[in-house]
Amino acid sequence: MAAYPNVRFLKSAHEPSQFCEDFGVEVAFAGRSNSGKSSAINTVVHRKDLARTSKTPGRTQLVNFFELRPGQRLVDLPGYGFAQVPPPLREHWRRLMDAYFGARSSLAGLFIIMDARRPLAETDWRMIEMARARACPVHVLLSKVDKLGRNEARTILRRTEAELGEAASTQLFSALSREGVDQARSVLERMLAREGPVPGEELSLVQPWEAPG
Ligand SMILES: Nc1nc2c(ncn2[C@@H]2O[C@H](COP(=O)(O)OP(=O)(O)OP(=O)(O)O)[C@@H](O)[C@H]2O)c(=O)[nH]1
Numbered sequence: 205m206a207a208y209p210n211v212r213f214l215k216s217a218h219e220p221s222q223f224c225e226d227f228g229v230e231v232a233f234a235g236r237s238n239s240g241k242s243s244a245i246n247t248v249v250h251r252k253d254l255a256r257t258s259k260t261p262g263r264t265q266l267v268n269f270f271e272l273r274p275g276q277r278l279v280d281l282p283g284y285g286f287a288q289v290p291p292p293l294r295e296h297w298r299r300l301m302d303a304y305f306g307a308r309s310s311l312a313g314l315f316i317i318m319d320a321r322r323p324l325a326e327t328d329w330r331m332i333e334m335a336r337a338r339a340c341p342v343h344v345l346l347s348k349v350d351k352l353g354r355n356e357a358r359t360i361l362r363r364t365e366a367e368l369g370e371a372a373s374t375q376l377f378s379a380l381s382r383e384g385v386d387q388a389r390s391v392l393e394r395m396l397a398r399e400g401p402v403p404g405e406e407l408s409l410v411q412p413w414e415a416p417g
């Protein structure tokens with residue numbers, strides 16, 4: 205049986221003012237462009253095309269909200285580190301992420317998706333630090349491990365565990381072979397079990413942005 209039979213797309217936001225109402229709990233999926241965030245979401249919720257995936261980096265350009273159950277959401281964040289993004293758009297994304305992490309009361313956990321074949325990037329650390337600054341647990345998925353041999357995958361896992369230390373937990377993952385999906389789901393469920401704000405009580409955190417005008 206599907207773990208999330210009623211999962212559905214809620215909305216896309218280009219600006220903080222378009223974010224979903226900030227109540228309950230949500231877990232955000234972040235990571236470098238093309239690292240496999242949208243694929244990981246689809247695998248974890250057991251839906252083929254809920255989050256749009258693409259071979260072209262920079263596919264997810266908006267903050268996409270999905271409802272898992274009433275008051276429980278997943279958020280697909282735009283990928284970072286894509287070199288061909290024009291500077292104004294990159295600056296827009298940076299502001300959007302700052303606004304998201306700075307003001308989202310319902311944020312209960314962060315998944316960082318990284319291609320297991322690439323090292324942890326400075327931008328990954330920046331996201332980890334933003335989450336930790338608000339005592340939000342972080343879990344790193346080392347994705348696309350179907351492209352690695354067993355020994356290589358194990359070595360990368362141990363190295364990443366050592367690098368992350370107390371900052372985050374980590375695991376091997378593949379959207380293709382579904383390796384690690386049960387583990388990822390149980391971490392997600394633990395994050396979602398945190399208590400979030402109730403409707404109408406949102407935004408207890410300071411909003412770092414101001415709506416224009
Ligand atoms: N072999 C393999 N390919 C994968 C895996 N996960 C994702 N991919 C492929 O990697 C590419 C990017 O996947 P997406 O899920 O769209 O990545 P994303 O991080 O959401 O990308 P942006 O939204 O552009 O930042 C696609 O061609 C996927 O099919 C995996 O576990 N194994």
Ligand SMILES: [Mg+2]
Binds near residue numbers: 256264
């Ligand atoms: Mg995506």
